[in-house]
Amino acid sequence: MRQPSAFISYSWDNAAHKRWVAAFAARLEQNGVKVWLDQWHVKAGDSLTKFMESKIRSSGHVIVVCTPAYARKSNTRQGGVGFEQQIISANRLAGIPRRKILPVLRAGDHKPGKTCAIPTHLGGIYAVDARSKRLASSTLEELLRAIFNTPAKRPRTSTAPLLRLPTMKQDGWALRNGVKTNKKHPKTFYIPTEKQRTSLKPTDLAKLGFEILDRYDGELTGERMWVEVTGKVGPYYVGSLRNNPLTRHRHLKWGSPVVFLPEHVIDIVPGKSGSPGKRKS
Structure with missing residues (x-):
């Protein structure tokens, strides 16, 4: 599958x-999207307008980070935000799918x-809510579903499990963000490279950090267990648990889908x- 791409449009509020x-x-x-961002890709002497025009047109999606300052600049066509607004509007008039534009309410x-x-030209388009202090996993998941075109609800005629x-x-267990832990403890908590983490294939084993709620005493326990990859759907890896957790849980056991x-x-x-991939421990 071709790697999805996204251009991020935002205002330099502060x-x-x-x-x-x-x-x-x-x-x-970190989760498989090629992102185009001026902070990363525009160097001194480069044309900012050329970069914006090129990447808005060529990217699979345009993520618009919405703030009151962004809306004011877009509506009055001020600066880079105003220029981006003109390109986005021109693309929509040229028949570019509305779903290419993904507003994020910050x-x-x-x-x-x-x-x-919300800028006037984006009125009526559903915006993902990202106003919490930190980017919630549910917000990230909602965006990844849109970028990878993985519906949140399965068709009525489908019998496949909902990913x-x-x-x-809902489940009494959740997964830890390994990248976040690595950033906190870079000298003691090693993880595979981003390329390795985004290139898993069926039969590979991936170690994940689990947080599991004990079914009897209600205590939360952390465990690291192996999952055998069986495939990939949209942004998700799917696999089968290859350990029996020490924590007592009603459904999580050897062979459970993850x-x-x-x-x-x-x-x-x-x-x-x-x-x-290369084993680290």
Whole structure:
């Protein structure tokens, strides 16, 4: 499958906002999306307008990080945001699918007024809510589903299981973000490279960090267990658990199906397919 790509359109509200956008872009790349971001790809002397025009047209999606400042600049066609608005509008008039544009609400609200964050030309398009202090896993998952064209609901005629990440509320267990832990403890917590984590093949073994709620005493326990990859659907890897957890859980056991993302992988053992992964522990 061809790697999906996305251009991120945003306004330089302040330094904190720029850092959030960069971290958001990195999270998408860690899970298999090729991201085009001015902070990464535009150097001194480069044409910013040429970069914006080229990547908006060539990328599979345009992610618009919406804030009140972004909306004001877009509606009045100020600066780079205004230029991007013209390109996006021209693309839509030229027949580019509406679903190519993915608004992300970072601050403000949908309602007209001083705090409105949605530009006029994006009115009526559903916006993913990312107004929490940190990017929630559910928000990231919603965006990845849109970028990889993986519906959140299966067709009525389908008998295939619905793919989603496990949650503590629904399943009594969840997965830890290995990339996040590696950033906190880079000298002691090693993980495979981004290329290795996004290139798993069937029969590879991936080690994941689990958080499991004990069915009897309700205590939360962390365990690291192996999952054998059986395939990939959209942004997700699907696999089969190859350990029996020490924590007592009603459904999680050897052979249980596990759905995960590249950011959850903390170790790899190549299978028969000859994965580029290399075991770290």
